[in-house]
Amino acid sequence: MSYDVIIGLEVHVQLQTQTKIFCGCSTAFNPDHPNVQTCPVCLGLPGALPVLNRHGFQLAVKTALGLNCQIASFTKWDRKQYFYPDLPKGYQISQFDLPFSHDGHVDVETTSESGDKSIRRVRILRAHMEEDAGKNMHDESGRGRDSKVDLNRAGTPLVEIVTQPDLRSAEEARRFLEELKLLLTYLGVSDCNMQEGSLRCDANVNLHIHQPDGSRVATPIVEVKNLNSFRFTEQAILFEVQRQWDEFQRTGIKLGDKGGHKATRGYNPDRGETYILREKEEAADYRYFPDPDLVPVLVTETQLAAIRSEMCEPPAPRRERFHADYQLTPYDAAVIIDQGRLFADYFEAVAKTCGDGKQAANWITQDVLRETKQRDQSIAEFAIRPEVLGTLLGQINQKRITIKSAREVFGDLLTEFDETAAIPAASRIDEIVTTKGLAIVEDTGAIDAAITAVLGRNAKAVADFKEGNQKAIGALIGQVMREVKGADPQTVREKIIAAMQ
Numbered sequence: 001m002s003y004d005v006i007i008g009l010e011v012h013v014q015l016q017t018q019t020k021i022f023c024g025c026s027t028a029f030n031p032d033h034p035n036v037q038t039c040p041v042c043l044g045l046p047g048a049l050p051v052l053n054r055h056g057f058q059l060a061v062k063t064a065l066g067l068n069c070q071i072a073s074f075t076k077w078d079r080k081q082y083f084y085p086d087l088p089k090g091y092q093i094s095q096f097d098l099p100f101s102h103d104g105h106v107d108v109e110t111t112s113e114s115g116d117k118s119i120r121r122v123r124i125l126r127a128h129m130e131e132d133a134g135k136n137m138h139d140e141s142g143r144g145r146d147s148k149v150d151l152n153r154a155g156t157p158l159v160e161i162v163t164q165p166d167l168r169s170a171e172e173a174r175r176f177l178e179e180l181k182l183l184l185t186y187l188g189v190s191d192c193n194m195q196e197g198s199l200r201c202d203a204n205v206n207l208h209i210h211q212p213d214g215s216r217v218a219t220p221i222v223e224v225k226n227l228n229s230f231r232f233t234e235q236a237i238l239f240e241v242q243r244q245w246d247e248f249q250r251t252g253i254k255l256g257d258k259g260g261h262k263a264t265r266g267y268n269p270d271r272g273e274t275y276i277l278r279e280k281e282e283a284a285d286y287r288y289f290p291d292p293d294l295v296p297v298l299v300t301e302t303q304l305a306a307i308r309s310e311m312c313e314p315p316a317p318r319r320e321r322f323h324a325d326y327q328l329t330p331y332d333a334a335v336i337i338d339q340g341r342l343f344a345d346y347f348e349a350v351a352k353t354c355g356d357g358k359q360a361a362n363w364i365t366q367d368v369l370r371e372t373k374q375r376d377q378s379i380a381e382f383a384i385r386p387e388v389l390g391t392l393l394g395q396i397n398q399k400r401i402t403i404k405s406a407r408e409v410f411g412d413l414l415t416e417f418d419e420t421a422a423i424p425a426a427s428r429i430d431e432i433v434t435t436k437g438l439a440i441v442e443d444t445g446a447i448d449a450a451i452t453a454v455l456g457r458n459a460k461a462v463a464d465f466k467e468g469n470q471k472a473i474g475a476l477i478g479q480v481m482r483e484v485k486g487a488d489p490q491t492v493r494e495k496i497i498a499a500m501q
């Protein structure tokens with residue numbers, strides 16, 4: 001028997017606002033000072049009234065547009081009732097039947113076991129807004145000491161993104177989350193800092209098992225809650241797939257049978273296992289109803305157009321454009337885009353200045369990436385600004401300096417920065433080229449004279465080359481280059497071959 005793995009994700013993303021969704025309290029991550037970022041509204045005191053954070057709503061709309069979602073022109077707020085110490089009101093303000101957005105998609109590049117690449121379109125069922133709860137800290141000594149509650153996080157604006165069950169492996173789920181994180185950081189709607197809980201994920205997993213008669217049966221759906229890293233998400237899904245397969249072999253229980261209800265599980269990364277939290281939980285248990293304290297939100301076409309106009313180009317179309325505009329391979333385009341928006345901006349600025357996208361991509365994916373990694377710098381901190389690198393690469397294209405000389409100048413600029421902490425200007429390039437005599441010598445007379453002299457001194461190498469030893473020419477080129485500093489090695493090579501004919 002074989003089976004298909006069926007995965008849908010629910011991702012909670014914390015929006016990057018200064019203040020909470022329905023009050024003016026700060027959203028700063030502040031675990032050392034619990035409960036200081038609170039007020040009557042987010043503490044749920046009687047009589048306090050929530051007011052929607054307009055900027056937060058705009059960020060949510062931006063998120064949904066990035067997910068290719070439809071934006072509802074009318075949306076409202078609902079109360080989701082449940083009791084938990086981190087939820088002082090006894091309900092969470094969320095959206096139930098009329099979410100602000102629905103029906104989008106994210107395309108994810110996937111690799112099959114045989115290494116073939118393809119695109120998996122993951123449909124987005126809906127994205128809605130809600131407020132976050134606080135954080136409970138339980139005593140983990142097991143000696144039954146006090147649990148503590150920090151309400152600094154209560155009321156932080158979240159977008160919950162719900163996918164259709166379109167993912168087919170743990171790796172695809174991880175790739176989806178990586179692409180989602182890239183998109184959200186590109187759009188500047190969230191910092192997606194997983195350590196601080198800005199991006200959390202629940203995974204719905206089950207198996208469709210192929211029967212000998214061609215039919216399929218589904219195993220009970222398990223929701224693994226609160227996965228706070230991409231790696232844990234992948235590991236938890238892999239564990240669930242094996243566990244559900246084993247259980248089905250043992251019990252034969254399928255979705256809908258007695259004992260085949262949807263269940264909620266947690267993931268213990270130390271043991272690499274999921275564990276049961278609770279069986280069955282239906283929407284009806286939450287007794288949703290419209291929040292009478294908040295007016296519905298109307299979104300006009302004009303407002304949507306204004307938000308669209310502020311949005312930067314998302315990563316997926318930008319990859320395509322880099323391929324079309326700069327003739328980059330899909331691989332190079334992906335390497336550059338996946339480094340983040342500022343890195344991609346850096347590439348575009350260099351490519352435009354030097355007029356050669358491929359040359360710019362080569363340098364940026366190799367030299368610049370290596371140097372920034374070694375120095376543990378972001379691209380914004382990197383000493384060689386894009387206009388300076390663009391100017392340097394432009395000199396290669398204009399055949400003013402060789403690639404080897406350009407690398408020398410590149411290294412010198414970095415060394416100078418290390419010594420002086422001054423960001424080098426583009427004018428330094430010409431100064432270094434002149435001082436070190438790196439300009440390509442156009443004087444073919446000097447090159448010809450040097451070749452005649454070098455060939456005269458190296459009769460054996462010349463004979464070797466004529467007998468077919470291609471390697472012999474390397475030493476000859478080297479000698480000529482030493483005599484005529486700044487000679488273009490390609491020109492020298494061609495001239496030596498011609499001289500030996």
Ligand SMILES: [Zn+2]
Nearest residue numbers: 023025039042
């Ligand atoms: Zn507050």
